[in-house]
Amino acid sequence: MDVLKRHNVKVSGRGSTPMLFAHGFGCDQNMWRLIVPAFEGEYRTIVFDYVGHGQSDLAAYDRQKYSTLDGFTDDVLEICRKMELRDVIFVGHSVSAVIGIMAALREPQRFKCLILIGPSPCYINEGDYVGGFTRQSIDELLEFLDTNHLGWSSAMAPVIMANADRPELGAELTNSFCRTDPEVAKQFARVTFLSDSRADLPRLATPSLILQCSQDVIAPQCVGEYVHRQLPNSRLKHLHATGHCPHLSEPAETVAAIKEYLATQQGETAHGG
Amino acid sequence: MAVDPELLDLIRLELFENAPCGYLATLADGSIVQVNQTFAAMTGYERQWLLAGVRFAELLTIAGRIYHDTHFGPLLQMQGFIKEVAFDLLRSDQHRLPVLVNAIHKPASEGRPALTLITVFDATDRRQYEHELLLARRQAEQAAEAERAARELAESAARSKDEFLAMVSHELRTPLNAILGWTQILKEDRGINDDQLEGLLVIERNAQMQGNLIGDLLDMSRIIAGKMRLEVQEVVLGDVIDAAIDTARPAADAKGLRVQKVLDPTIIVAGDPGRLQQVFWNLLTNAVKFTPKGGFVRAVMQRVNSHVDVRVIDSGQGMTRDFIEHAFERFRQSDSGETRKTQGLGLGLSIARSLVEMHGGTIHAMSQGPGTGSTFLVNLPVAVVHQPDADVERIHPRAAVTTNPAAVGGVSLQGIKVLVVEDEADARDIVRRVLTAAGAEVVTAASSAEALKLLDRDKPHVLVSDIGMPGEDGYELIRKIRMMGEGTASIRAVALTAFARLEDRTRAMLAGYQMHLTKPVDARELIVTVATLARK
Numbered sequence: 041m042d043v044l045k046r047h048n049v050k051v052s053g054r055g056s057t058p059m060l061f062a063h064g065f066g067c068d069q070n071m072w073r074l075i076v077p078a079f080e081g082e083y084r085t086i087v088f089d090y091v092g093h094g095q096s097d098l099a100a101y102d103r104q105k106y107s108t109l110d111g112f113t114d115d116v117l118e119i120c121r122k123m124e125l126r127d128v129i130f131v132g133h134s135v136s137a138v139i140g141i142m143a144a145l146r147e148p149q150r151f152k153c154l155i156l157i158g159p160s161p162c163y164i165n166e167g168d169y170v171g172g173f174t175r176q177s178i179d180e181l182l183e184f185l186d187t188n189h190l191g192w193s194s195a196m197a198p199v200i201m202a203n204a205d206r207p208e209l210g211a212e213l214t215n216s217f218c219r220t221d222p223e224v225a226k227q228f229a230r231v232t233f234l235s236d237s238r239a240d241l242p243r244l245a246t247p248s249l250i251l252q253c254s255q256d257v258i259a260p261q262c263v264g265e266y267v268h269r270q271l272p273n274s275r276l277k278h279l280h281a282t283g284h285c286p287h288l289s290e291p292a293e294t295v296a297a298i299k300e301y302l303a304t305q306q307g308e309t310a311h312g313g
Numbered sequence: 314m315a316v317d318p319e320l321l322d323l324i325r326l327e328l329f330e331n332a333p334c335g336y337l338a339t340l341a342d343g344s345i346v347q348v349n350q351t352f353a354a355m356t357g358y359e360r361q362w363l364l365a366g367v368r369f370a371e372l373l374t375i376a377g378r379i380y381h382d383t384h385f386g387p388l389l390q391m392q393g394f395i396k397e398v399a400f401d402l403l404r405s406d407q408h409r410l411p412v413l414v415n416a417i418h419k420p421a422s423e424g425r426p427a428l429t430l431i432t433v434f435d436a437t438d439r440r441q442y443e444h445e446l447l448l449a450r451r452q453a454e455q456a457a458e459a460e461r462a463a464r465e466l467a468e469s470a471a472r473s474k475d476e477f478l479a480m481v482s483h484e485l486r487t488p489l490n491a492i493l494g495w496t497q498i499l500k501e502d503r504g505i506n507d508d509q510l511e512g513l514l515v516i517e518r519n520a521q522m523q524g525n526l527i528g529d530l531l532d533m534s535r536i537i538a539g540k541m542r543l544e545v546q547e548v549v550l551g552d553v554i555d556a557a558i559d560t561a562r563p564a565a566d567a568k569g570l571r572v573q574k575v576l577d578p579t580i581i582v583a584g585d586p587g588r589l590q591q592v593f594w595n596l597l598t599n600a601v602k603f604t605p606k607g608g609f610v611r612a613v614m615q616r617v618n619s620h621v622d623v624r625v626i627d628s629g630q631g632m633t634r635d636f637i638e639h640a641f642e643r644f645r646q647s648d649s650g651e652t653r654k655t656q657g658l659g660l661g662l663s664i665a666r667s668l669v670e671m672h673g674g675t676i677h678a679m680s681q682g683p684g685t686g687s688t689f690l691v692n693l694p695v696a697v698v699h700q701p702d703a704d705v706e707r708i709h710p711r712a713a714v715t716t717n718p719a720a721v722g723g724v725s726l727q728g729i730k731v732l733v734v735e736d737e738a739d740a741r742d743i744v745r746r747v748l749t750a751a752g753a754e755v756v757t758a759a760s761s762a763e764a765l766k767l768l769d770r771d772k773p774h775v776l777v778s779d780i781g782m783p784g785e786d787g788y789e790l791i792r793k794i795r796m797m798g799e800g801t802a803s804i805r806a807v808a809l810t811a812f813a814r815l816e817d818r819t820r821a822m823l824a825g826y827q828m829h830l831t832k833p834v835d836a837r838e839l840i841v842t843v844a845t846l847a848r849k
Binding site: 064065066067070071073134173177180181183184185233254255256257258282283284285288289 | 341342343368370374375376377378379380382383384386387390391
């Protein structure tokens, strides 16, 4: 199957510089609904779903391939190759921030810069490192996902409803949003929350922006600061937005932070060129 | 009557505070701005503490908090509402309370901040039921899985048993073939004396007896496996019984028993002639076996309405009531007395009953007790065939009626060229001798490969081939032949094999043989078969 079809790749925007948006654990490309329009004027915006999420091809789900983050990284690079993307501005949320780092390590020439929203290279506390979770609490999460599938599937069930309050959210959205196969979600959670890519951070040369929320349980402030220390050529921006999804709760603030950073990057590129 | 607005407010407040579910409202950053008494009680915290900037997610377990931030929050933001999400509340005493949460998102408007309105139901019981349901489903799945595994095991065991029986019968029949073949050839030899002829007859009889035992074993296994198939046609029952009597007669003659029959030639039943003959042969052989010298064995047939009764009566020593009850069970023999020796596996009556029942009939054993003789009554439905003559003619033939008028001995295979394929030298030799003696010109091959060469060279009229051979078997051989050039491909072929099951025969026919003979093959049957095929 065509890779673009497999990942339900959607392209919009009037610019030429590609901006690739990668969703995190728990959702799909609709996560970016409130962000992408702000960039369509200047950039070529690209969104996609990981296999097993949203409207991707579930038949392409391969437990073996997606048993580590490498499988997801392969997919990101495959999309880039297929679309012949260069100088990509990669915007990754949560686990996708780490996937973006790994993709840029493997094919640095493809990426211009990385926007990392709520990144965490390791969720579990270890020695001096504070990831925010004990091993026990992560095990508990995975067990919750394993045993709670009645509640889980109820929350995951597609909801078709005309949304009077939010007309910008069409039926298509409410249809597919967060519609993840429970088995896929369980494995993605396992891969995400048990991953440890701390050793990879210092090797990254690609410039990056870290967006750190307030009161983010999943990626606490100390983790954002750690990532900033470890990533050469990175900037850290604190947001007022609370929780783990600033692009949903405070889209305007998120867009402004990204635009501000991209402006500085353009300047730097101009100097360099 | 107008109700006092203050009263309405009081009612609203009371309903809010004492609702059977927890209510709370949060701001965009998740902090709680309003809770009802029920929710505070659920958590065990003071209302004041909850309202001092606590976020709803902070009241959840770690797992719930992650789910809240990755699913619950985004869904609520994008969709405007969320229903029935299962969480665990972490109470002030650190106990967990299973809850179901619904929420509605109210965007900011007219100076009012964005609000999230949350309803929390105690789901302790529901979680318990869910848990039990899941447990029950898991157990059912495990039980189904275990049952499937057990069934597979049993099926595989049954299959290997069937295969073992087929193999045993093959192995047991193959030597019989050589024994019977040579006996028949030697019997024709005019140079042997009476003692030697007597010896040959004993060998032949015993070999045939063993062949029958093997047949019984196979039949029984087929019946048990439900694989016994009848080839039903319209059968003149009298002829079938007659043929059975003929088969049992030598043994009766040897004991000096009188064999009498009263048959009705007009009665036609729908059945498998071979299997019906087997039933009566079994009953008659039994009767002969258990009747002492000088007694009699009788077969009496009578139509009763739409049924026909066949009684096989003997003057033997009869059966006890106790034995009659179990007469048709497998491996049951009336051989408790030392005065009489019995043979066989005790399968005959059991097979007979199964066969009769497959024909829609019944079988019963009767006896007045020891010393009074036995009667076996077979009751079969009569086929609906219109017979013009109303009068039932009863025949009382004398003892020595021949029922097999076709003189097989006279068939000649003069001018017929036969290719015999058989890997086993003894078996090959017997077939060659039998066919040569009948006048055929015989070439032999020890393998399929050799046979294919000879086919080209000798252009035989008829192929007689074994099935089980090393390398290419007889199925493969005939398939190859059928795909060859015009002349060779149409050769008449008979499969000669110790695979005696019905499905083996079907398989041979499907592979391309016209006839299938089971080892040990009767010499005359082989000759007649070859002659018939050559004539076509």
